[in-house]
Amino acid sequence: MTIAEVSKKFDLSQDTLRYYERIGLIPSVNRNKGGIRDYTEEDCRWVEFIKCMRNAGLPIEVLIEYVTLFQQGDETIEARKKLLTEQRKLLTEKMEDMKKTIERLDYKIERYEQAVVVKEKTLRRPED
Known part of the structure; x- marks a missing residue:
């Protein structure tokens, strides 16, 4: 795929x-003979x-750290897992904070909304 398509x-x-x-x-994207980036399915993933x-x-x-570890091979599996686990924990904490903010x-x-209802009641004319 070209860069425009991606x-x-x-x-x-x-x-x-x-x-x-x-x-x-x-990771570095291959280029075709004309020097145009040619994204593979793996690149797209x-x-x-x-x-x-x-x-x-x-x-x-x-x-960047994750990709660097990935490129170093299987000996970094635990380090990658730890990195992802730490990020998941931070995201979970952030979600909790966001939930409290939404509440x-x-x-x-x-x-x-309650104040508007009260205000509207005071604006109504008394019924005769």
């Missing part, structure tokens, strides 16, 4: 794809993985 498929800019490749988030992890908020530095927002919204 860009469209994953809704990432071509500049972002080039950046990810340059910093090592995506890396793009999908990185996009998913970035959307969840994982820092680029953590992902607080719901409470505040409810209070405003």
